[in-house]
């Protein structure tokens with residue numbers, strides 16, 4: 065046995081196996097010890113770490129980057145996925161993780177540097193496995209009878225009993241054994257499945273920490289910290305008198321033995337009993353209790369890269385491929401086997417909560433009079449019937465995607481979509497544009513719904529929509545030039561009820577829009593997930609479409625498929641009145657929407673990083689300057705900060721209108737000669753550092769908005785009179801976000817956008833690329849004070865000035881970073897200790 069291989073095999077694997085101690089019944093194999101996995105993620109993590117450890121040892125101590133580790137984890141997830149779908153037993157093969165020998169070449173010399181998932185033949189003899197595949201390490205996940213033996217070419221170590229059926233039933237989801245369910249995996253022995261290339265999230269370098277996937281629960285900040293920060297955040301945004309009043313109210317609230325302490329104690333108890341003490345309250349407050357109509361006010365839109373469709377056939381082929389991609393993705397979701405995301409930026413390497421992804425295709429927002437309900441299908445098991453709803457010419461059709469235990473392939477889906485388009489052309493069969501009801505204010509739609517469900521036909525139709533996986537909206541051509549703006553408007557609200565505005569069902573989480581004219585995108589109901597998860601999913605799907613259109617050999621349709629079902633609606637005059645009212649309101653909302661998509665060229669992440677600054681902080685300070693330029697003041701600002709490093713974490717708020725940002729804005733706008741460029745630069749650095757301090761506070765769960773919300777809701781729960789802190793003007797104003805911002809990065813040429821959250825405010829989604837930044841700015845036309853075009857112009861001027869200032873004066877760019885502690889930053893970056 066080769067020395068290195070012997071060494072590899074003798075590695076202690078304490079949590080997996082006790083080599084050679086016990087015998088395992090008839091076949092004389094080593095018995096494995098029971099591993100204690102907290103959950104599937106921690107299993108994947110431990111397995112990947114073990115593989116890496118083996119490789120590192122085998123390779124003489126050479127270490128690997130985080131991307132490589134992630135790819136290994138990716139593969140392990142896929143193996144579990146395959147295994148859980150009955151793949152190995154179906155075709156008598158087992159999946160193995162193989163790390164090709166070439167891993168020890170420098171990356172530059174090895175363009176196809178990728179571990180791969182292989183499907184070696186049955187009877188897994190180690191020697192065969194190792195020599196055929198020329199692997200150094202193979203990891204076998206499912207139980208088997210073979211011993212860990214050493215092949216000539218490499219080693220094979222068993223990783224047995226890593227989970228058991230009773231504890232991890234989700235890994236053993238019963239499935240119909242239909243090979244077509246796994247088109248990518250049911251490949252022949254000599255075919256290998258190449259792991260998808262690194263995505264945006266994949267290029268991070270996580271610090272390998274055992275069990276870091278068992279995420280911490282959401283923390284509860286100390287009361288006094290939150291109250292001090294609250295005062296700090298508003299001092300420069302309110303009058304002196306107002307500040308004095310608020311300070312007294314806060315002090316009263318915080319008094320020893322007072323109401324603040326009582327509420328905090330109750331929150332601490334709640335924290336003990338919940339995975340995430342704020343989640344339910346946050347969800348209600350942010351979405352479910354908001355009565356405003358979903359389009360523009362709540363549901364973000366995303367424009368995909370424009371497609372070049374020559375005819376309707378192209379539109380439908382793209383749609384069929386998109387459905388296939390989603391169904392494949394859903395298999396991974398159903399197995400809860402998505403590779404874990406890792407934080408970038410300030411918390412680089414921290415594992416993130418994946419729950420949002422699992423809600424994307426299993427949720428529905430039910431309208432309510434007082435508050436909506438987010439219905440989330442919890443089961444992982446594939447339901448009996450799976451269908452997609454296709455909207456075409458304001459009609460809704462049920463497209464079954466599994467028929468006779470067989471998942472439809474692309475050709476089948478294309479055929480079915482063609483039938484739907486034909487059926488939708490039939491004017492006689494047309495129902496009223498019932499989807500318009502979902503664009504109404506929530507209580508109004510809830511009221512209309514009670515009328516709609518009186519009829520059993522309507523109930524059946526509603527049920528089909530509410531249970532579907534997602535909506536595919538086949539839109540008519542928009543008949544306007546396809547600028548960024550026109551595409552965004554069409555996605556955001558369908559450009560009017562007489563165009564595609566009624567070809568939607570806003571309650572459904574994911575609505576993919578594929579226009580005849582090549583305009584494609586998505587409008588999504590926001591309550592189940594943030595834009596980041598949605599963008600990741602969409603980018604995966606678009607890659608899938610690109611890859612399959614290159615590779616896929618089209619399969620024939622095997623059998624005669626039943627026609628898709630048209631959903632019928634019985635609409636009495638009462639429902640027609642609701643429809644007329646909803647159509648009018650949608651039209652007014654559309655006319656009131658002022659959107660501007662501005663591509664800032666010549667400045668992107670690259671430049672900002674070269675200044676040794678955080679791109680996000682730079683952009684936020686730039687937005688504050690832009691706002692000041694337009695309105696001569698700063699306002700309470702919301703920036704979404706992900707708290708996904710905690711269980712069930714969604715977001716908290718980074719209050720970007722800092723005192724330092726105000727000082728900088730004033731210095732830039734006031735034309736006093738006494739303020740030199742170097743002084744301005746100093747102020748810019750101070751503003752950036754203040755922004756990063758707050759960012760770190762927020763993403764580590766220590767920001768104030770969720771905490772204050774918790775204190776308020778706890779008072780309600782205890783049926784107390786609301787403390788004055790939550791009823792006075794300052795608090796109410798501090799929650800009126802005139803500037804509501806969010807970073808939503810994409811790797812491809814798409815962009816995400818949303819509307820303002822208050823009548824006199826702006827919504828600003830920004831998407832930083834290496835050499836440019838896309839700003840999607842929205843406001844309402846009926847507000848005289850705001851204008852998206854004015855804001856876009858201010859952005860252009862402000863960012864140019866900031867860039868010029870940095871080029872001229874940023875001497876710190878040349879120095880290296882120093883820092884000391886979590887909340888301390890220097891040169892715009894938190895130090896990692």
Ligand code: COA
Pocket residue numbers: 408409410411594595596672673674675676677678679680681704705706707715759763806807808891892893
């Ligand atoms: N010098 C050089 N580079 C720096 C730097 C500095 N001083 N500070 C940061 N960088 C780098 C980071 O390392 C990171 O590098 P990467 O591109 O290789 O990963 C990059 O610049 C970006 O970091 P930064 O600009 O600081 O931002 P971030 O990625 O940490 O993002 C938030 C900050 C707040 C946007 C992010 O934490 C977050 O919460 N995002 C979620 C927002 C959200 O939910 N949006 C959807 C709402 S629907």
